[in-house]
Each structure stands twice: as C-alpha cells, then as structure tokens.
C-alpha cells in the first residue's frame with residue numbers, strides 16, 4: 001500500500017509513552033507503524049487509531065534481534081511506501097544493583113535500550129537516503145542517562161549511551177537532511193516495564209505533579225515538525241524541571 005501521508009515508526013508503541021506518541025503523531029497527520037514485541041498491545045493501539053480514521057499497522061518485532069529490526073523496517077517501507085519519522089522509544093530497565101546483576105541481564109538491557117536505537121536508525125536512514133526524502137529521528141532518552149541511581153545500573157549506562165548516540169547520529173546524518181534529537185523524560189506515567197501508575201513513586205520537580213505520556217508526546221511532535229527545523233542533536237528535557245534543581249534542594 002502506498003500512503004499519501006507521512007509515515008512515522010514508533011517502537012515500543014503498545015502502551016504508555018509509545019502509545020501516546022502514536023496518537024499524537026497521528027493527530028498531526030502521520031500514518032503510524034506501531035512496533036512492539038507484544039502483538040496484543042500493538043493490535044489494540046492500531047485498532048484505536050484506525051477507529052479514529054488514522055492509517056496504522058502493527059509490526060511485531062523484538063528489537064533485541066537485529067534481523068527482526070531489518071525485517072520490520074523493510075516491511076514498514078513495503079507497506080506504506082515511505083518512512084519519514086522514527087521514534088526510538090522502546091527500553092527496558094534492569095532495576096538491579098551492580099552487585100546483583102548478571103551479564104545476561106546487562107547485555108539484554110544494552111541490546112534493547114542502546115543497540116536497538118542505533119540499529120533501527122541505521123536501517124531507517126538507509127531507506128531515507130535511498131528515497132532522498134530526509135526525515136526525523138527522535139530518541140527517547142531519560143534523566144537516568146545523566147545521573148547515577150541506586151535502582152538501575154545497565155539502564156543508566158545504556159541511557160547515557162543514547163545521549164551521545166543522538167549527537168553522533170545527528171552529525172553523521174545531517175548531510176542527508178535527517179535531523180536527530182532526543183527527549184529526556186523523568187517519571188512519566190507508569191514506571192518503565194510496568195502497566196500500572198505507582199502513586200508511591202517519589203516526585204520531585206518544579207511542577208509538583210508526575211508527568212503524563214502526553215507531556216512527552218507533545219515534545220516529540222514538536223521535534224519531528226518543521227517548527228523545530230533549526231534544532232539538531234538536542235536533548236529536550238521533559239522532566240518538570242527536576243534536572244535543574246541543585247542537589248539538596250532549590251532554595
């Protein structure tokens with residue numbers, strides 16, 4: 001099928017932040033490739049989008065497997081005929097202390113959280129370059145990419161990698177009219193890997209509320225639009241200002 005719409009791929013689009021990004025970009029006129037490991041979640045999002053009259057299709061893909069990434073990018077391009085936007089949203093957290101984590105969980109967290117954004121972008125960029133269309137890539141990073149934390153080790157290292165991967169990709173793809181930026185969330189909706197909102201999660205920010213998925217989706221929509229044409233390789237913090245607070249408090 002060839003679409004008259006611009007096409008956005010959203011990874012980990014089956015729930016929470018990825019689901020909200022899919023709906024927000026759809027509202028801006030994009031056809032959506034809903035990529036998720038979980039078929040039921042992906043189908044659910046596609047059915048909600050198509051009920052709104054949006055062109056959308058589900059692509060089941062385990063992003064820890066580079067062969068599945070290649071197959072998915074080819075399938076999306078074959079289905080829609082073009083790819084304009086990639087949102088590298090999927091991640092998992094190890095939620096482990098360095099004295100507890102084993103190498104297998106370290107590697108799995110790296111594969112999904114850092115290697116997948118690299119390889120997905122590489123495959124999509126090849127299509128954009130071949131088609132001569134240019135495009136936009138947004139990596140969903142995390143405040144954990146800037147700070148150490150007690151509750152995760154591999155996730156912190158992987159997200160730190162995503163921060164500089166964004167800059168490196170921005171430089172390498174600029175000549176092909178592909179802009180690469182990141183969004184940096186903190187405590188948005190339910191914690192990574194969880195279905196349910198956790199009301200006991202401590203929230204310290206300048207808005208005095210937890211973030212909601214639409215906060216992040218709005219930022220992504222801006223970064224893939226022409227409104228942000230002069231913004232490249234940037235990290236847009238969507239964290240209620242928590243990262244600007246001096247350790248020990250804001251007073």
Ligand SMILES: NC(=O)c1ccc[n+]([C@@H]2O[C@H](COP(=O)([O-])OP(=O)(O)OC[C@H]3O[C@@H](n4cnc5c(N)ncnc54)[C@H](O)[C@@H]3O)[C@@H](O)[C@H]2O)c1
Nearest residue numbers: 012014015016017037062063089091142185187188192193
């Ligand atoms: N939720 C937060 O508070 C928060 C805070 C900071 C950063 N982030 C970042 O935002 C992004 C989205 O987080 P979220 O909380 O919405 O995540 P989530 O765990 O709620 O959803 C992730 C989705 O990815 C899918 N998925 C998991 N493993 C996959 C794989 N191997 N291949 C394909 N799909 C897979 C899941 O099925 C799920 O639908 C992540 O990059 C995360 O690091 C979230």
